[in-house]
Amino acid sequence: MKTCGEVLVELLEGYGIDTVFGIPGVHTVELYRGLPNTGIRHITPRHEQGAGFMADGHARVTGKPGVCFIITGPGMTNIATAMAQACADSIPMLVISSVNHRHELGLGAGRLHELPNQRQLISGVTAFSHTLMRPDELPAVLARAFAIFAGARPRPVHIEIPLDVITAPADHLSRSIPALPARPAPCLASTRQAATLLREARTLVLLGGGCADAAAVARDLVETLDAPTSLTINAKGVLPPGHPLSLGSNQSLKPVRALVREADVVLAIGTELGETDYDVVFDGGFEIPGKLIRIDIDAEQLSLNFSADLAILSDAGLAIQALMDALGHDRHSRNGARRVAEVRARLDQDWQQSFRAQQRVLETVQQALPGVIIAGDSTQPVYSGNHLYEAVEPRTWFNSSTGYGTLGYGLPAAIGAKLARPERPVVALIGDGGIQFTLPELASAVEAGAPIIVLLWNNSGYGEIKRYMENREIPTIGVDIYTPDFLAIAHGFGCDAVAATSFEELHDQLQAAASPGARP
Structure with missing residues (x-):
């Protein structure tokens, strides 16, 4: 009879996970029982914060969730910083931890590694945090986590498993992997409205990390619009080095800010318009006086930092392709390359x-x-x-x-x-x-x-x-x-x-x- 811990690693392998980062402890050893029967590689960091950062780096270059096995209590407080960094940067991470026995939760009896409420402590840096109270919940909770990774704004997910649930019989659980959702496509009416605004406007484009997997179509869009384009730190590489429309990642500097203020329309795609990309001088000087079109996979994000005149809930790549279809493929001339060259010359002097x-x-x-x-x-x-x-x-x-x-x-x-x-x-x-x-x-x-x-x-x-x-x-x-x-x-x-x-x-x-x- 296989335990919940053994079935867990089988399901992770089914979801395509090939690497797990963790430090075994007396509360998590049962998660390791089934690892030799899978193709999953285990990497042992020297600190749980290191485990989280390793999972983050693994996820950033692949776009797939990094996975960690973390012990109750100190393991979770140690990894919290790494989870917060991943949450802030929209990085997919699955943290599976142990927690004390179900009948011990919340009693404050001084059990090994006990926290008053581990899930509450960590929930602020996750898309969700769940306590697995029965083995039968496991397939559905994992499906929920991987649905977020596949079809929504990626962020860390935390699943904690009580010690008596990790060892509970679970051979009866299905190992089948459900279909994962596709990322949301844009509303066609909104896309057409955006195309109408962009067709005759002097446009500036802001590309964020949400465009990392849409580089080719993003390049087509900015070239069609002949629009000066800024990249956030996590969007570097979406436009290649030396691209004539690229302003680099200099939105905090005066020459680029001036170009933003001159724009009739600013098109922001896959970016939260946050301080560490747009105001690293911390003077509150980044402004968008023209119309703002925002495209983001997260509905809540569309209302934060800067209010949009047109908000489109969509995956970046799907929205850009829909915009291209609505605009047609005739390229507009807005002297974009000349304007970018002038701004870059001013930046180079300073x-x-x-x-x-x-x-x-x-x-x-x-x-x-x-x-x-x-x-x-x-x-x-x-x-x-x-x-x-x-x-x-x-x-x-x-x-x-x-x-x-x-x-x-x-x-x-x-x-x-x-x-x-x-x-x-x-x-x-x-x-x-x-x-x-x-x-x-x-x-x-x-x-x-x-x-x-x-x-x-x-x-x-x-x-x-x-x-x-x-x-x-x-x-x-x-x-x-x-x-x-x-x-x-x-x-x-x-x-x-x-x-x-x-x-x-x-x-x-x-x-x-x-x-x-x-x-x-």
Whole structure:
């Protein structure tokens, strides 16, 4: 007789899950009983936050949910930060945890790992959190989770299983996988109305991470409209490097904001129009005085941050295709490329010298590592790259400076990305402060055979925060932190480690690190 825990892993395999991230504990060992009978690979991080960030990185490069097995109590509080980052950035993640026996829930009796209400604690960073009270609920609850991943705005889902339910008989449960919903298509009347507004208007397009899987048709749309186009951080690569209509990801800067204010119509697709993409200078200066057409898969999101004159609930790709059909394929001339070139020229005049130096680092990475995926942390080269880096394709540049804005993300997220895309070079771009949040995950990379490249920006402290304090005449307390010998630490974990002293040396070291048989 198979238990609920054993049937669970069979169902996960049926949904196409091939990797699970988790740290076994006495409350979750029964989830592991059935793993050897599946093709699912288990990766052991050194901290549950690392598990969540690995699942996040895995999901970002594949578009499929990352899955974690997490113990009751401390495991859930440890992973909460990673779930919050995934929730803020609309990343699909399935967190399956244990919880105390059904008859012990909510009693406060001091049981091992007991929380007053684990589900309530975590529900704020999930699409939903569910306590599985009977094995018979399992197929339906998993179907609900994967329906969200397939057909709605993706976010984390949490399913907690009481200890007496994990071990309960469940061989009678169906292993069949239900049909998953397609993503919603747009209302045709709204699409035609949008086409009417766009046909004669001077348009500016804002593309968000919701367009990551619709790059080809999005490019056709902006070229048909001849519209200057900005990309959010998670949309980098939707337009290729050097595209004549691309403004990059510079919506927070004055020349781009001026172009937005001049637009008759702003078309925002798959973007929440949030602060970390549109107002990283935090002055409240991003404005849309013209008409706003919003397209988003999340109905609630269509009413947040900026009110739309026309709101279309739809998957980005389906809506763009419907717009193209309504517009026809005759290309309009709005001098878009000339206007973009003028804005880019003004931007180029104003870049800080530090940005230009960090841009050269990123260009060296791209030259040395064709097809590179860069998972970044909150660190100075990432902030520069958010403005200046041009990804060759979507899902190859992402970082934790967006949305929730946590530290320690880059290293474990890169591991997750490398496990999902072993054929691609993967770089963790991280600072000396951020890496100390999750530094033990180097051991996870070695153990899992995931030869990522850690590109460490070492300025001996929290440099960005120090500058922020100095600019406001605040005493720089707590930002000049002790800097360990990272090369020695890396060697201790079994990694190769070198220091680059020139761009030429960096280029050669990157190529060597990506060669067959290289270690992390």
